[in-house]
Amino acid sequence: MVAIRIRRAKPILSIRNASTRFVHSSSSHPSIASSMVSDLPHLAPDDEAVVSSAVSILRELRSKRRWTFLKSVHLAGFSTAQFAHILLRIRNNPRLALGFFIFSRRHSLCRHDPLSFAAAAHVLARHRRRPAALSLLQAAVRSLDPSSSPYTDVEGINGPPEIFRTLSRTYHAFDSAPFVFDLLVQAYLQVKRLDRAVQIVRILRSRGIQPSIGTSNALIRSVSRAKGSDAGFQIYNHIFKPEPAGCDGVGVKLRVSPNVGTFNTLLLALHREGNLERPKEIRDEMESVGCDPNVFTYSILMAGYCDEGMMDSARGLWEEMAAKGIKPDIMSFNTLISGYCKVEEMERAEDLYRQMILSEIEPTVTTFEQLIKGHCKIGDIDSGLLLYQDTRRRGFGMEVSVVDELLVAMCERRRVAEGLRILRDEMRREEFTPSRLSYEVLIRGLCEEGDIEQALKLQAEMAGKGFGNSFEVYSAFIHGYRKQGDIEKVERLKDEMIVMGVGKGE
Incomplete structure (x- = not known):
């Protein structure tokens, strides 16, 4: 039998392959x-x-x-x-x-x-x-x-x-x-062992080995989500900032540069924390390494300003993007539309919506939800209902919170019956479950209109969905019976509230 010949391996640091993207460095891990x-x-x-x-x-x-x-x-x-x-x-x-x-x-x-x-x-x-x-x-x-x-x-x-x-x-x-x-780093990230992933990357970098750009971005993203933007910046610096030469005079020369995905990851971390100051640092860093922003970069930056109601700054970025020949996508349109809706500048929001349609960019359910919420804020229910009908024709299903806002606005303007029809339409969708607020606002509206019988049916349905009676529900019926002059039921409801321990804010 011929024995197998085992060749001695050279140290891993002697590998010379372009795809490895590393150079020699002094080691802090002799073991x-x-x-x-x-x-x-x-x-x-x-x-x-x-x-x-x-x-x-x-x-x-x-x-x-x-x-x-x-x-x-x-x-x-x-x-x-x-x-x-x-x-x-x-x-x-x-x-x-x-x-x-x-x-x-x-x-x-x-x-x-x-x-x-x-x-x-x-x-x-x-x-x-x-x-x-x-x-x-x-x-x-x-x-x-x-x-x-x-x-x-x-x-x-x-x-x-x-x-x-x-x-x-x-x-x-x-x-x-x-x-x-x-x-291996990706495997640790996917099984939620962030500590090990960071440890391995630090060891590799200490030996002059850079992870690929995809792995680097994934690590920065995971660290930022788990520990915040500062920790994400630390990982960024560790991977992409050249280290000083060691005692032997040999330093780490970077062979992998950050890309736009790297910087977008950092910007997202800052956006989640509401940090509007540090993004300028990111843009300066991008310029220093010759990395051009893309439409997603601008969307993140605009979102930060929109969240704070700084629409002039957001619009400035939109115009800068256009000047650079970067075409807006659905995310950038939705971001700016949402910002204008929040500050109740609905004419500008509608102008952007029309521009989006002319650009042959299909709106998403988010587009309609933001526009509906914006119109409800300014009391333009008819425009909100037209948009709602458009969402139905397109087969979109709105978030429960948007339905709540629409129903609140309609009931405030005594359009309770229409609001109830909308709730019924939405409940035909299997994935839709009405909220407590939807029931409460409709019950209050029905009691205001004197339709106590319909309000009682809705309250029974509400109880069947697992929602207990709240202070708002009791108050609505007390107000309704008082308007009808039924003082006996008013007193009974007050006593029942005491027995049930229902108070304001319950």
Whole structure:
């Protein structure tokens, strides 16, 4: 039997591939650096026989017979070292390698650990099987690095996960692709292990390795959402700002630059926090790296001003966008329309709506909802109802809050019967559930008009939906009965309110 020859791997930092986008840097993780020069474990003669037998079966037999025969010959299964060497020999056939991995898990032929997971991930990565490699690494993260028991190194400090260490030291043996580390970061992000994702990126950057732009943006986005814009900026600076030279005079030269998606991610984080000052810093940074804003950039910036009612500033951005030849899309139109509706400048909002239609941009339900709410604010119910009918013709279903605003405005203008018809129309949609406010405002309107009987039917329906009687409901009926001169029922309702413990604000 010929023993398999295991070649010694060079340190991972010696990889010279344009797609890796990294350069050398001094390391602050000597324990990781030493692990990267390792390779696959050597095989004893007995192990070599098992590996050779399995490889012959996998290569020479086909279809179901291959798997049945493999299981019958190797009832005892495989050690992870044997499994890794088998994958090494069939690494040019990613489909077969993945099939073997899945079969071995399903039939418990191998107690998979970081070595076997890493071997499979490398085979898939070197053949650009990104989805399959990512799915496998997610499984590795879930089974090997649960959140309840993070890996701790011998010095008692939380160190990198073992799957990362193993991917590093087996990288050269499988002639893997650099993005396997990006996929590991993405796997941690997708299983909500943000701490590990940040840790791995910091280690890679300390060694001069930059994650891809997609992975970088995903990490910044996740950190910003979880910990705020300041934390997102820290990650941005760590990935994209050149580090000073170390004691050996070697610094990190950036090979990956931030793109418009990076800056849009940071702008979104600032927008969520209502920060209107720092976006200028982002725009200056974009200019310094030669990154042009796109229509989404302008939409975010305009949204910040619209939220604060600063429509002149928002309009200035709209005109700047037009001057640069950037065509507005549905999001930018909706953003500015919404802003004008909030400040009750409905003529400008309607002008934008007409401009959008002339530009052959189809309105969305958001477009109609904002316009309806705006018209309700200024008391133009007829215009709001025309827009509502348009939404029905287009098959849109409005948010419950928009229906509430429409019903409030209609009842204030004594158009209760029309409001009730709208509620009935909306309730025909399976996904629509009326709110307490919708019932309360209609009941109040019916009592104002003296239609107590219809109001009682609506109150019974409301109770059937699980809404208990509120102070507003009692007040509506008390007012209604008082207008009819039925003092006895007024007093009874007051007593009932006391017994039920219903007060204002209940």
